Amino acid sequence: xxxxxxxxxxxxxxxxxxxxxxxxxxxxxxxxxxxxxxxxxxxxxxxxxxxxxxxxxxxxxxxxxxxxxxxxxxxxxxxxxxxxxxxxxxxxxxxxxxxxxxxxxxxxxxxxxxxxxxxxxxxxxxxxxxxxxxxxxxxxxxxxxxxxxxxxxxxxxxxxxxxxxxxxxxxxxxxxxxxxxxxxxxxxxxxxxxxxxxxxxxxxxxxxxxxxxxxxxxxxxxxxxxxxxxxxxxxxxxxxxxxxxxxxxxxxxxxxxxxxxxxxxxxxxxxxxxxxxxxxxxxxxxxxxxxxxxxxxxxxxxxxxxxxxxxxxxxxxxxxxxxxxxxxxxxxxxxxxxxxxxxxxxxxxxxxxxxxxxxxxxxxxxxxxxxxxxxxxxxxxxxxxxxxxxxxxxxxxxxxxxxxxxxxxxxxxxxxxxxxxxxxxxxxxxxxxxxxxxxxxxxxxxxxxxxxxxxxxxxxxxxxxxxxxxxxxxxxxxxxxxxxxxxxxxxxxxxxxxxxxxxxxxxxxxxxxxxxxxxxxxxxxxxxxxxxxxxxxxxxxxxxxxxxxxxxxxxxxxxxxxxxxxx
Numbered sequence: 001x002x003x004x005x006x007x008x009x010x011x012x013x014x015x016x017x018x019x020x021x022x023x024x025x026x027x028x029x030x031x032x033x034x035x036x037x038x039x040x041x042x043x044x045x046x047x048x049x050x051x052x053x054x055x056x057x058x059x060x061x062x063x064x065x066x067x068x069x070x071x072x073x074x075x076x077x078x079x080x081x082x083x084x085x086x087x088x089x090x091x092x093x094x095x096x097x098x099x100x101x102x103x104x105x106x107x108x109x110x111x112x113x114x115x116x117x118x119x120x121x122x123x124x125x126x127x128x129x130x131x132x133x134x135x136x137x138x139x140x141x142x143x144x145x146x147x148x149x150x151x152x153x154x155x156x157x158x159x160x161x162x163x164x165x166x167x168x169x170x171x172x173x174x175x176x177x178x179x180x181x182x183x184x185x186x187x188x189x190x191x192x193x194x195x196x197x198x199x200x201x202x203x204x205x206x207x208x209x210x211x212x213x214x215x216x217x218x219x220x221x222x223x224x225x226x227x228x229x230x231x232x233x234x235x236x237x238x239x240x241x242x243x244x245x246x247x248x249x250x251x252x253x254x255x256x257x258x259x260x261x262x263x264x265x266x267x268x269x270x271x272x273x274x275x276x277x278x279x280x281x282x283x284x285x286x287x288x289x290x291x292x293x294x295x296x297x298x299x300x301x302x303x304x305x306x307x308x309x310x311x312x313x314x315x316x317x318x319x320x321x322x323x324x325x326x327x328x329x330x331x332x333x334x335x336x337x338x339x340x341x342x343x344x345x346x347x348x349x350x351x352x353x354x355x356x357x358x359x360x361x362x363x364x365x366x367x368x369x370x371x372x373x374x375x376x377x378x379x380x381x382x383x384x385x386x387x388x389x390x391x392x393x394x395x396x397x398x399x400x401x402x403x404x405x406x407x408x409x410x411x412x413x414x415x416x417x418x419x420x421x422x423x424x425x426x427x428x429x430x431x432x433x434x435x436x437x438x439x440x441x442x443x444x445x446x447x448x449x450x451x452x453x454x455x456x457x458x459x460x461x462x463x464x465x466x467x468x469x470x471x472x473x474x475x476x477x478x479x480x481x482x483x484x485x486x487x488x489x490x491x492x493x494x495x496x497x498x499x500x501x502x503x504x505x506x507x508x509x510x511x512x513x514x515x516x517x518x519x520x521x522x523x524x525x526x527x528x529x530x531x532x533x534x535x536x537x538x539x540x541x542x543x544x545x546x547x548x549x550x551x552x553x554x555x556x557x558x559x560x561x562x563x564x565x566x567x
Contacts, residue, residue, distance in 0.1 A: 062335025087312030148281030373535025428460030
């Protein structure tokens with residue numbers, strides 16, 4: 001939450017995954033977007049579930065603790081009482097095996113092959129981790145190749161790895177994507193609006209697909225949208241991951257970051273001009289540059305495995321029960337944390353994300369009261385979001401309901417308690433035909449989307465819905481608005497600032513019985529309409545032409561047995 005927002009752009013009028021019927025009033029969109037009535041959504045449910053989940057008894061809802069046991073029990077009880085069925089083949093839960101890897105005894109990052117060896121200190125100059133469950137990680141004399149932004153996007157006629165065999169080598173990569181820094185939203189990668197190709201997650205994944213042994217991103221504060229201090233703190237200490245299955249994607253030996261000045265020194269030691277290479281990397285047709293240098297480092301790993309749980313309920317559809325609309329929110333928080341001045345060391349996570357979890361229960365109740373839609377409605381409370389979207393990613397990699405039969409979804413990550421607003425915050429508009437459903441729901445609610453001052457931060461790629469989006473499932477991520485009915489944008493900004501500075505990820509994110517829930521309830525009506533529209537529709541909204549996830553969806557829809565591929 002607290003994310004700045006993207007202005008909702010007009011979605012392109014594209015064919016859905018299958019040919020669908022048009023209904024009165026929707027011929028202009030080519031999509032079946034039915035009108036739906038408001039839902040009977042319980043404010044009492046929002047209050048009681050939020051209060052309970054964020055009580056000290058739940059100890060901050062850290063995965064693998066007593067807090068998890070209490071959370072899973074509460075959600076199971078409330079989903080069942082709402083009228084849902086267990087979502088995982090008769091079970092309310094999906095086990096999520098996790099692994100925690102803590103690196104230690106880091107050797108310096110040594111760069112050899114220039115006039116003299118260079119040695120860079122861990123933490124202050126570079127950081128690195130492994131995703132492999134190995135007791136010892138060793139990168140030995142791995143050849144360095146500068147690969148620009150490390151992007152391979154055939155649909156955009158862009159391949160920074162073209163012509164190079166990366167087997168055993170280490171990719172040196174720039175942060176963000178190639179048209180970062182432009183003033184508008186036009187360009188091969190959406191102008192200043194970051195795409196998935198700009199995220200470090202993609203860059204490491206692509207380096208692994210190319211066969212690289214290592215990947216080093218050159219940090220730069222502005223395109224990263226955070227300073228080196230964030231990199232250092234986030235990439236040191238325990239790192240949690242979902243355990244990998246037998247058919248998992250390839251992994252590098254080591255992924256890391258280097259300080260901007262360190263990256264420049266490495267490039268210059270190779271006899272290259274850093275500014276000139278950076279400019280060249282922004283242009284289509286860039287070719288990777290072998291640097292004639294090698295990288296070496298090593299560190300040991302302490303490995304701990306444990307298990308957490310996603311909680312899943314389903315309201316079965318009537319006519320198309322094997323087609324699914326998914327609602328997601330993360331139930332976990334940080335557990336015990338740095339104490340406040342009064343000694344309170346429980347990060348209760350009332351706003352983040354007891355509110356979103358309570359919203360799953362309240363929406364489940366409302367949909368059940370209204371009766372099932374033609375498609376099935378799935379309510380998924382995921383674990384380990386705070387550890388890196390792990391529960392969502394595990395579900396998306398091991399879906400209970402096939403992704404090829406999942407129409408799309410809505411993610412809810414924290415409701416800021418700010419009173420009613422005239423707007424909503426749309427994170428990542430213009431990406432899919434879901435925008436047309438959102439436009440219809442907003443029109444029915446009499447509200448508008450907010451503009452966005454910094455789309456370059458790429459917030460669409462930083463919450464649970466992203467695990468589904470990168471596997472092709474269109475997902476909406478909508479936050480509460482900032483233009484408050486009482487006080488306007490100035491009041492909205494003040495509420496957001498107060499939360500960020502005084503409560504966010506701290507012990508004072510606690511339930512307050514005096515909260516004004518009217519704004520939250522209005523947002524829930526929007527989410528209810530969206531879920532209902534998708535559930536009653538016959539259309540399969542796709543990603544817009546040129547979006548980085550469209551190729552994956554098209555491939556999924558063309559697969560045998562895919563509901564969205566049916567005609």
